[in-house]
Amino acid sequence: MLQGSAIAAGEQFSLSAVRCSHARAGFDSPEVERAHVLVAVRRGAFLRRVDGGEVLVDAALAYLSAPGTVEEFAHPVPGGDVCTVIRLEPGLLAELSGGDPDVRLPAVPMDAASQFALRRLVAAARRGDPDGTLAEDVVRLVAGLLARKLPARAGSGRPATAAARSRIVNQARAALAADPRLGLIDLSRVTGCSPHHLSRVFAQLTGSTVSQHRNQLRVSLALDRIAQGEPDLAGLAHDLGFADHAHLTRTIRAATGQPPSACRASLSETR
Structure with missing residues (x-):
């Protein structure tokens, strides 16, 4: 039995989890892929058949599929399998692969560092991307994997x-x-x-990373408006791109050691 669940979505990409809970030795009916997807196994393994060739996909091997690809799957490993699926819009994939929006890779090595990066990415996405780094993490992971198979094109x-x-x-x-x-x-x-x-x-x-630099600017702008007596912290959070009021408060506390209310008192120029 296959179960899929969305994890997070950003501009030009999305993450989901797919779980197969039962082993099946035979291949299922052919499926036609509808999107550009990078599929990486987190637990277990399965067989993938494309153009007559079969590859066992496990935690050490990911693959990149494209729209129109006809695939067949078998799940012979007891206990089933769990995968992370990263869906990429053609424009983003083209930028990461040297201009080719239809690149297909049946086998992409996944070392321990890549697996850790993938799991950290999924964990951050499930937390709601509190640090605003999800896009950078997705780009870094996918680009790094493509560079192993297509170093010249990925570097162009x-x-x-x-x-x-x-x-x-x-x-x-x-x-x-x-x-x-x-x-x-x-x-x-x-x-x-x-x-x-x-x-x-x-x-x-x-x-600094782009997200770290952006956060520094946002904190500076937030402190400036708080010093001027800004009463609407929810509106301030929206204006500066924070997820919500709580995100703004956590970020300011982490940067200054104080919540916005204490910052307002410290920065006020009037008695």
């Missing part, structure tokens, strides 16, 4: 010169200064750089 478009890297980072920072709600994929459009390359270059030149 990387800014080659120091001047180009500096220009891209400055463009991204300027865009965030204008609108601290922008995410990694938004910024990749602004800079004309792949989300993966932008993420790496930004961290190399600034020492």
